[in-house]
Amino acid sequence: MRAWRDHLSAALPRLAVVVHDLAMVWCCWTGLHWLRYGFAANPPPVDWWSTQIAIVLVAQGLVFWQAGLYRGLWRFASVPDLWNIVKASVIGLLAIVLGLFIYNRLGQVPRAVLLAYPFALVGLLGTPRLLYRAWKDSSSERYGRSPVRTLILGADEAGDALVRDLRRSGAYQPVGFLDDAAKLRGSKLHGVPVLGAIDDVVEIAKETSAKLLVIAMPAVEAAEMQRVVAACERTGLPFRTVPRLEDVLVGRSLPGELKEVAIEDLLGRKPVLPDWKAIRGWLGGRSVMVTGAGGSIGSELCRQCARHGAQRVALVEIDELALMTMEAELRRDFPSLECIAVLGDCGDPAVIRHALELAQPDALFHAAAYKQVPLLEAQLREAVRNNVLATETVASACRNAGVGTFVLISTDKAVDPANVLGASKRLAEMVCQAMAVQRSTHFVTVRFGNVLDSAGSVVPLFREQIRAGGPVTVTDAEVTRYFMTIPEACQLILQAAAIGSHDAIYTLDMGEPVPIRLLAEQMIRLAGKQPGRDIAIVYTGLRPGEKLHETLFHADERYRQTAHPKILQAEARSVVSEQVLGTLRGMREACARYDQAALGDALQLAVPEFLPADEPQEQHVATIVRFPARDSRRI
Numbered sequence: 233m234r235a236w237r238d239h240l241s242a243a244l245p246r247l248a249v250v251v252h253d254l255a256m257v258w259c260c261w262t263g264l265h266w267l268r269y270g271f272a273a274n275p276p277p278v279d280w281w282s283t284q285i286a287i288v289l290v291a292q293g294l295v296f297w298q299a300g301l302y303r304g305l306w307r308f309a310s311v312p313d314l315w316n317i318v319k320a321s322v323i324g325l326l327a328i329v330l331g332l333f334i335y336n337r338l339g340q341v342p343r344a345v346l347l348a349y350p351f352a353l354v355g356l357l358g359t360p361r362l363l364y365r366a367w368k369d370s371s372s373e374r375y376g377r378s379p380v381r382t383l384i385l386g387a388d389e390a391g392d393a394l395v396r397d398l399r400r401s402g403a404y405q406p407v408g409f410l411d412d413a414a415k416l417r418g419s420k421l422h423g424v425p426v427l428g429a430i431d432d433v434v435e436i437a438k439e440t441s442a443k444l445l446v447i448a449m450p451a452v453e454a455a456e457m458q459r460v461v462a463a464c465e466r467t468g469l470p471f472r473t474v475p476r477l478e479d480v481l482v483g484r485s486l487p488g489e490l491k492e493v494a495i496e497d498l499l500g501r502k503p504v505l506p507d508w509k510a511i512r513g514w515l516g517g518r519s520v521m522v523t524g525a526g527g528s529i530g531s532e533l534c535r536q537c538a539r540h541g542a543q544r545v546a547l548v549e550i551d552e553l554a555l556m557t558m559e560a561e562l563r564r565d566f567p568s569l570e571c572i573a574v575l576g577d578c579g580d581p582a583v584i585r586h587a588l589e590l591a592q593p594d595a596l597f598h599a600a601a602y603k604q605v606p607l608l609e610a611q612l613r614e615a616v617r618n619n620v621l622a623t624e625t626v627a628s629a630c631r632n633a634g635v636g637t638f639v640l641i642s643t644d645k646a647v648d649p650a651n652v653l654g655a656s657k658r659l660a661e662m663v664c665q666a667m668a669v670q671r672s673t674h675f676v677t678v679r680f681g682n683v684l685d686s687a688g689s690v691v692p693l694f695r696e697q698i699r700a701g702g703p704v705t706v707t708d709a710e711v712t713r714y715f716m717t718i719p720e721a722c723q724l725i726l727q728a729a730a731i732g733s734h735d736a737i738y739t740l741d742m743g744e745p746v747p748i749r750l751l752a753e754q755m756i757r758l759a760g761k762q763p764g765r766d767i768a769i770v771y772t773g774l775r776p777g778e779k780l781h782e783t784l785f786h787a788d789e790r791y792r793q794t795a796h797p798k799i800l801q802a803e804a805r806s807v808v809s810e811q812v813l814g815t816l817r818g819m820r821e822a823c824a825r826y827d828q829a830a831l832g833d834a835l836q837l838a839v840p841e842f843l844p845a846d847e848p849q850e851q852h853v854a855t856i857v858r859f860p861a862r863d864s865r866r867i
Contacts, residue, residue, distance in 0.1 A: 250293070256356040257292045257324075261285060264345040264352060287335055291327035292353075295320050313439065317357045321350040379405035381441055385433065385460060386448035387411035387419075387426050390474055394448045395422045407440040430463055437467045445471035458754075465757060506723040507730070507796055508540070514730035516541035519570075521593040523578040523626060524600030526554025528683060529641060531561075532722045533597050538562055540726070544570040546591030548584070548600070550577050579622030581629065588633045595637040595729060596630050598623060601657070605645070608652040609776040612828045616819055616835065619656035620663065624816050627667045627675065637674045639729050640664050644681045644714060644739070647786045648841055651777030655835050655842040661737065662838070663816065666809035668735035677737040678728045681714030681782060683721050694752055698759045702767035704752045707774050712745035712781050724799065731794055737802040738794070745781065777844070786841075812838065 262280060279285065299320040325346065332338050382398060384391050387409040398404040399422075408427040409416075416426045427436050433445065445464050449457070450473070464471040520537050524530040525547035531554075537545050545562065549555035552575055559573040572591050576583035578600050601619050602608055608615040623640065630638045642661055645654035664675040684691050690713075697704045716724075728738040753763045761767050774780070789802035815838045822830040836842055 250296075252360070253296055253357060254289055254293055257289055257353065258285065260349060260353045260356055261288050261345075264348055265342070268342045268344055283335070284332060284341075287331045288328050291331045292320075292324040295324040295327050299323070313361060314354070314358050317354055318350070321353040321357075324353070325350050379403055380444050381405050381407050382444045382446055383408055383410065383433070383437055383440060383442040384424070384446050384448050385410045385430055385464070386452075387413070387416050387421055388448075390450055391448040392421050394446060394474060395424055398446075404444070407442055408436065410436060430460055433463045434466050437469060442469065445469050447471060447473040450474050461757070465760070506727045510730045510795070511723075511726045512540050515726065517543050518594040519544035519546070519591055521546040521548065521587060521591050521596045523548045523584075523596070523598050525549045526551050526558050527599060528718055529721060529725075530597070530599035531558050532718050533599060533725060534558060534562060535565075536719070536722050536726060538566040538569045542569070544572065544591060544593075546572040546574065546587055546593060548574045548576065548578050548587050550575070550600075577622070579618060579625050581625050584626050584629045585633075588629055588635070592633075593635055595639065596626065596635050597639045597641065597725065597729075598626050599641045601641070603643070603653060605651050605653050605777045606775040608656070612652055612831050612835070613823055613826055615652045615656045616659075616831050617823050619653070620659045621816065621820060621823065623660040624663045624667075627664055627673075631667055631673045635673055637676060637729055638664065638667075639725060640675070640677045641725065642677050642679045642737075644679055644782050646679060647783045648843070649839060650779045650843055652835075653777070655839045658839050658842070659812075659815075659835065662807045662812050665735060665804055665807045666812040669809050675735055676728055678725050679737065679739040680716055680721050680724060681740075682716075684715055684717050690748065690751070691755070694755045698756055698761070698767055703770045704756065704767055705770055705772050706748050706752050707772055707778060708780060709749055709771055710780055711748045711774070711778075713748060714745050714782060715751075716740065727796055727799060731796070731799070731801075735804060737789070737804050739791070739800050739802060740798060 262285070299316055328349075329338065329346065332341060380403060382404045384394060384406055388411075391409055391411075395406050398406055406422075406424045408425055409421060410428055410430045410433055411417075411426055412429050412431075417428070419426050427440070436442075437445065445467065447457075447460055447464070449460065452460070461471070515537060518541075520542050522530050522533050522537070522545065525534055526549040530549070534545050534547060547555060547558055547562075549558070555573055555575055559571055562569060562571045572587075574583065574587040574590065576587075578584050578587075578598075600622065602611075602615055627638055627640075640660060642657050643654065645651065646658040646661060647654075649655040649658050661677050664677055667673070668675040682690070694704055724738075724740050728736075731738070749769070752769055756763045756767045756769075759767075763769055786802070786805070789805060791800040791802050794801050815834055819831060819834050822828075822834065
């Protein structure tokens with residue numbers, strides 16, 4: 233019964249418009265006849281109703297309906313509506329002529345009436361619409377309101393809540409919904425009509441004079457989001473989206489907040505939802521330490537630890553500005569948190585020993601590392617010193633101090649490494665395995681793929697190139713990578729630490745790899761431009777150390793499910809502790825001499841699966857866009 237009433241309330245306004253328009257057609261037809269004969273000496277009687285008038289009303293009414301005259305709202309009548317009326321009037325005249333010709337060969341129909349009919353009808357239909365809009369606009373101005381006319385894509389629970397939030401803000405005026413569910417067509421939510429399907433957004437945005445589009449579809453699949461975004465882009469209007477529920481729950485977004493569509497919304501993989509109960513149970517009341525605390529991963533780890541119950545967070549960072557910024561943020565956002573900041577190189581035994589004495593952590597997250605693949609190919613000494621030897625220094629200090637859990641942040645590039653970064657991180661994993669022989673400390677390794685928007689990654693590079701007008705540089709048309717967001721990567725790290733098996737290597741089931749070419753195209757579109765037309769994409773060839781495709785799993789590491797369905801645990805390959813630690817002693821001596829040849833031989837011997845990638849392909853462009861160097865010490 234309620235649904236029937238809602239349908240009736242939605243249909244009545246349109247029925248009133250139909251009656252008005254047909255009444256204007258009757259007035260136009262009979263009025264023109266009266267004017268034609270009104271000044272004659274012996275005018276014939278004017279028929280106020282006849283079969284002829286019935287044919288005119290039916291023919292013109294059908295044309296009105298087919299022309300979509302009743303999809304628009306009078307409140308937002310504009311030039312497109314008037315043009316629609318002009319077309320409907322002209323086509324309607326042709327339909328009337330055809331109908332009357334069949335009926336009576338156009339007998340007793342003055343030619344002057346036919347010529348004047350479309351002009352008169354346009355005036356009779358357009359004038360009331362424009363007057364109504366002018367009256368509504370003046371009413372809004374009189375009360376000091378100038379809200380942004382907003383069209384909402386999605387008429388389910390999210391759209392319902394969004395209408396209430398927009399109206400409470402007073403800055404937005406919802407003018408209609410678009411939804412692909414046919415059963416919702418013509419219905420209303422909070423008095424706002426469902427005007428059509430999402431693919432109709434271009435026409436309906438013009439008809440409603442919308443100035444903003446909001447996508448209220450937070451749980452939609454990435455492929456569907458791509459379709460919706462493409463439809464929004466065709467309008468040329470700005471568009472926003474509502475945040476996902478998990479973003480609201482963890483505090484990354486506010487309820488009702490409108491945000492820009494992010495690249496992670498379009499990449500085709502659902503975010504991994506962590507077991508927050510397990511994480512909070514493990515983290516609550518603990519003291520934790522993060523090395524590389526000012527980097528992309530390190531800083532988000534600090535935030536999530538503070539947000540989910542850590543009592544004390546210690547920050548170790550070599551960059552003074554990054555350390556100062558992160559400390560200030562934690563003190564501002566978490567006043568009850570005990571925050572300890574230590575400036576220094578975590579590879580310095582005195583620094584890490586001092587930090588451990590101050591913080592007395594229950595867990596340490598080792599996020600400090602160099603990570604830029606092409607750069608490290610020519611910087612072997614620093615890669616080994618920071619990624620391998622510093623890991624050994626921190627891990628050894630944690631074991632000596634009795635820290636409960638040591639978590640190494642590793643990478644998918646450590647699987648069958650083809651570059652110095654991957655080989656150095658694989659050796660760092662082996663160091664942790666060697667340290668795990670003495671079981672006073674749990675050593676946990678977490679591997680994941682590329683992190684969207686991390687410092688020095690491809691996303692900020694593409695964004696800068698797009699802002700500069702292009703071109704966007706992609707190494708190869710076929711290159712693919714696994715991607716995850718910064719918060720997702722940190723949730724994986726915390727989840728793995730909470731699972732907490734001794735001497736474990738965890739990796740994420742990351743779904744399908746993403747072509748970098750597709751990533752570039754999506755980012756260009758999100759910037760409101762078209763790939764190849766507004767922004768060029770050029771292919772520069774693989775850089776030193778790069779592979780076309782990354783590998784998540786090693787053939788000799790048997791994987792099994794964990795308590796979390798998307799986190800897999802690898803059975804670590806056995807290592808000889810004495811051999812690994814002996815290799816490190818030789819590497820320290822080679823570092824002291826800056827003997828890169830000896831370091832290369834030692835790294836190849838320690839990581840026999842390390843097969844350096846082929847020489848980079850010939851450059852396809854003469855000019856390479858360069859940007860200011862970033863501090864790549866932190867992940």
